Amino acid sequence: MNQITIIGGGAAGIGVGIMLQQLGCQQFQILEQGEVGESFRNWPKETRFITPSFTSNGFGMPDLNAVSMETSPAYTLGNEHLSGQQFADYLKLLAETYTLPVTERTKVGAITTNAAGGYIVETDHGAIESKYLIMAVGQFAFPKLTDHPENVIHYQQVQSWQDLPGETQIVIGGNESGVDAAINLATMGHKVLMITESTGLNAASPDPSIRLAPYTRRRFLDLSPAVADRITLQQNATLKTVTSDSPSQYQLWFTDNRTITSPYKPILCTGFNPGPLKLWPELFESVNHEIKLSDVDESTRAKNVFVVGPDVRHQDAIFCYIYKFRQRFGVVVNEIAKRENWDIGDFVTVNRANSFYLDDCATCDVACDC
16 A cells, blocks of 8 residues: 555646655655646647746745756746746656656546545556545646536637637636737737636736736737737626527627627636546535635545645635645645654755745735835
8 A cells, every 4th residue: 555645747746746755755656647747738839837937946946836946947948938838848857857656647536435544546547545645636627617618618628729710709707818818819810809707907916816927917018009909808797608509609698698699619718626626526625616625735524635736725825826836735745744753854944945835824915015
């Protein structure tokens, strides 16, 4: 029986695996249903990281997109705003460099408890028993859709914005993915109607999980007049459903009883669902469609089941970017170490000093003075 099973070989799974490896843990495994970094490989071709990568490690600040403190995607790839494919290559290189025990192309199904109080993990290559589970499946594979998903295209389903036909496109959503979609489509010559409840363009919050990132904001504001004129923004509108009478006729129904008809499927940029909650709802409690976690990111329903990655929430803190959620890796690893009586030395001190250990989430909502 493996002591620890990490489910997911993306940024969170690889990052936690490196921590365990560096502590000398030999009894863990990482299960990935595709290839390491699979979700990043499935990003639209034009999508780029909004958080900049910079090799600042030698001055006490790890690269914002690094998942281990000794590495830097900027140094490895020579790029500041990485594509999904580039970041997936970085993760693959980490898995090889640290010789992590990753099993790719292994799909996890049902999870049940065993007689010893651990877990039986069913996979398409047989069952695995494990004392601890660390859920690192992320969100990208679980888009928020309407009740008629066949009538829409979600951001997650786009391989390249060049693939979309038609002169006019309707984009639902006005935050990071919605603005990114509008910019790409308008740049390629489409007219874009962007419809949203609200937009991060106007958000006053200093939290970049709510306010539009400077990178995206500048891309939007710096569009040439000819391209900017192709984008029309409508706010205070909430999409209810999308119906279709024929393959080239789609009706968008809004909560204020308005209807818009389009010959093309609208593009949903409305976010994602928590992966662990979608796959194994029996293991988690939820509040407002978010996973309820303890102070150490453990399920409040299933003992020794932890969550890492963008699904982590505490108080008003949203850990949805790598530089945020990597700060909870050490919290989870430290908790397992305490339960197993490992000698981890100055692990907490070192990781806290390098932005890989944050256990006081009350400090996350400090407003900026300017």
